Amino acid sequence: MKNKELSFWLFITPVVLSLSLVVIVPVLMGLFYSFTNWNGLTFTEIVGFDHYKRLLGDTNFRDSLWFTFKFAFVSVIVLNIIGLGLALMVTSKMKTNNILRTIFFMPNLIGGLILGFIWQFIFVRVFAAVGDFTGIEGLMGWLSTSTTGFWGLVILTVWQQAGYIMIIYIAYLQGIPKELIESANIDGASPFQKFRYIIFPLLAPGFTVSMFLTLSTSFKIYDQNLSLTGGGPFNSTQMVAMNIVDTAFSSNQMAYGQSKAVIFFIIVAIFSLTQVYYSKKREVDL
Amino acid sequence: MFSKSYFYKGIVLLSATGLLAACGSDDGSSGSGGDGGSGEQIELDIMQGKVEFNEQFNELAQMYMDENPNVSINITSVGGGTDYFTQLTTRFSSGDEPDIFSVAGPEQMEKMSEYMADLSDTDAADKALEGMLDQVSQDDGTVDALPYNIEGYGFIYNKNIFEEAGIDAEEIMTYEDLESAVQTLSDQADELGIEAPFAFPGAEGWVPGDHLANVYLSHEFDENVNNAYNAETLEFENGDQFKRMLDLQVEYSVEPVLSLDYSQQVEEYFSLGQVAMIQQGNWVYPTLEQMDPELAENGVGMIPIPLEGHEGELPVGIPNFWAVNGNKDDAVVQEAKDFLDWMYLSEEGKEFVINEFNFIPAYEGYEDLEIGDPLSQVVYEYSQSGDTIGWIFNGYPSGYTNNEFGPNIQAYIAGEMTWDEMIDESISAWESLQ
Numbered sequence: 144m145k146n147k148e149l150s151f152w153l154f155i156t157p158v159v160l161s162l163s164l165v166v167i168v169p170v171l172m173g174l175f176y177s178f179t180n181w182n183g184l185t186f187t188e189i190v191g192f193d194h195y196k197r198l199l200g201d202t203n204f205r206d207s208l209w210f211t212f213k214f215a216f217v218s219v220i221v222l223n224i225i226g227l228g229l230a231l232m233v234t235s236k237m238k239t240n241n242i243l244r245t246i247f248f249m250p251n252l253i254g255g256l257i258l259g260f261i262w263q264f265i266f267v268r269v270f271a272a273v274g275d276f277t278g279i280e281g282l283m284g285w286l287s288t289s290t291t292g293f294w295g296l297v298i299l300t301v302w303q304q305a306g307y308i309m310i311i312y313i314a315y316l317q318g319i320p321k322e323l324i325e326s327a328n329i330d331g332a333s334p335f336q337k338f339r340y341i342i343f344p345l346l347a348p349g350f351t352v353s354m355f356l357t358l359s360t361s362f363k364i365y366d367q368n369l370s371l372t373g374g375g376p377f378n379s380t381q382m383v384a385m386n387i388v389d390t391a392f393s394s395n396q397m398a399y400g401q402s403k404a405v406i407f408f409i410i411v412a413i414f415s416l417t418q419v420y421y422s423k424k425r426e427v428d429l
Numbered sequence: 430m431f432s433k434s435y436f437y438k439g440i441v442l443l444s445a446t447g448l449l450a451a452c453g454s455d456d457g458s459s460g461s462g463g464d465g466g467s468g469e470q471i472e473l474d475i476m477q478g479k480v481e482f483n484e485q486f487n488e489l490a491q492m493y494m495d496e497n498p499n500v501s502i503n504i505t506s507v508g509g510g511t512d513y514f515t516q517l518t519t520r521f522s523s524g525d526e527p528d529i530f531s532v533a534g535p536e537q538m539e540k541m542s543e544y545m546a547d548l549s550d551t552d553a554a555d556k557a558l559e560g561m562l563d564q565v566s567q568d569d570g571t572v573d574a575l576p577y578n579i580e581g582y583g584f585i586y587n588k589n590i591f592e593e594a595g596i597d598a599e600e601i602m603t604y605e606d607l608e609s610a611v612q613t614l615s616d617q618a619d620e621l622g623i624e625a626p627f628a629f630p631g632a633e634g635w636v637p638g639d640h641l642a643n644v645y646l647s648h649e650f651d652e653n654v655n656n657a658y659n660a661e662t663l664e665f666e667n668g669d670q671f672k673r674m675l676d677l678q679v680e681y682s683v684e685p686v687l688s689l690d691y692s693q694q695v696e697e698y699f700s701l702g703q704v705a706m707i708q709q710g711n712w713v714y715p716t717l718e719q720m721d722p723e724l725a726e727n728g729v730g731m732i733p734i735p736l737e738g739h740e741g742e743l744p745v746g747i748p749n750f751w752a753v754n755g756n757k758d759d760a761v762v763q764e765a766k767d768f769l770d771w772m773y774l775s776e777e778g779k780e781f782v783i784n785e786f787n788f789i790p791a792y793e794g795y796e797d798l799e800i801g802d803p804l805s806q807v808v809y810e811y812s813q814s815g816d817t818i819g820w821i822f823n824g825y826p827s828g829y830t831n832n833e834f835g836p837n838i839q840a841y842i843a844g845e846m847t848w849d850e851m852i853d854e855s856i857s858a859w860e861s862l863q
Binding site for chain 1: 512515518519521522536540631632634684685686687688826827828831832836837838839840842843845862
């Protein structure tokens, strides 16, 4: 690039400036604070790796990390299956396609907090009422045990985000050349064979994007967690993000919370990057 | 070619000037706001954490401004204990310090101590009821903060249901009395049309962790919140009584306890008459009044939670205090003090505090006024007669109820922990947080 002259720098300055002001500088400051006894206002000494050592023995943090892993694992799989299923459904030849797309996408427009309260009502009241009426024990007392809390969160997340993932898959599905499908038809491929050997491999870039999105959002979920279960009962459905917020803002251990956040950042980064790397390798070029 | 590059540079220049202009005008406005105090004009910036009475508080401030045209008051109310304090510290760290702010509990006071002006020369400090300033007074006679109001909790019961069941609530003194009353209620649940005697909100860690536990822990710390705040550990001397009261409430509560929350407890179950009693405080009154004015006015009462050797004592405490920022100019500090005095001691102020805030006053001079609602009256009577149990839960290590004690109690209710495990865990959590 030869034309890196004044106008080039002027153009990128706003981006570089705002990016460093709101992302890079805070991250570096946060990293630094995690090595001090910062209390949100000031710090008096640098404590080195003390917070990180303490983290190793913190069972609450470990539990919430484990819960988050389980949650992310299940919700990534379910989300992608359902998202792809919806996408295949609305790209097939049906009259109601456009309405369906809108309907499936709509939950994504509602804020996580409100969704949490809506689903809390559904799980606690509607489920109980239906359970009362039909005598199905499994519908009673939702969200009052860790298992129902876990599945409640999965259902909520999937319901909210499946429409978004659907849109991504639709885009990739529509990008698949018609000729390939047609020639497969001529060769007499069954619908399953078409899906398995033509559509699926060509969707790989879509998987990369969707997996990355679902994985990173599932890890970082906070508002749905807060309003649906609030971490209860007995903090057994507390995810890492919530654990960090509680440490920092309700126990007022800012620096310790910050060190948890640093660890969490590293974990999420490792998972997402590994996933993207391997998914990328599977992509086929036409 | 040339014209194109000039065009881009022109845009860049334009946007750059726009940006600069925006910054400039921002600076200008905040500057003029700060030094607008020519003459006697005084601005009082108030930040407080009791969001429920924000509207009424603003009305009161307006009344004060009408009387004192040289004062303008600007109120920020932030809800929920922890959120408030985070925002308060943020404002202090960013230099945008309020002139009057609220503090709750010893930890917040310790953190803000360097900012809190001495209020011992205010009339309000002079007129505070006995014992109300204990936790904010220093040995040298300075007073760091002034109480908002008094609050108290116990078992709030539905008079109609009790009457129908043939129970006289006034006679319930000991645990055994309460147990047999609960048994009676439970036996007649169908005839009384209630789902259960209690609605116990297991989803809210603070109901068992702060309030119920306080009854059984308070005397360990001589009923003094500062002792709890400074305590290295705790004993649970009355742990057995705590256990049986918790068990009683859980056993005779609407199911499922662990997903039952505060609003279900108060709005759905109690105010609609589906349960006979709930463990709550006088702060539920406005909600009850909204749901069923008739019931709220004539149908509810409050009795203490029985503690052996201290039967008939109601847990009463001061949740919030006012502090004045001592970093400000003397004139502002004086005006802040005057405002607080006026609010609690002037005739208009008193009337407003009682009738609009629905506060139970912590000050003298309210003898002629009638305390607003029946629950507050009960609390006021107990605090007048001194049959009280001090609140110590504000002295818990911060986050103790939210992150440790509350979840442990929930785990016990769910059967995930035995009682002894719960106690051991909670003690070691206290020790590690202190």
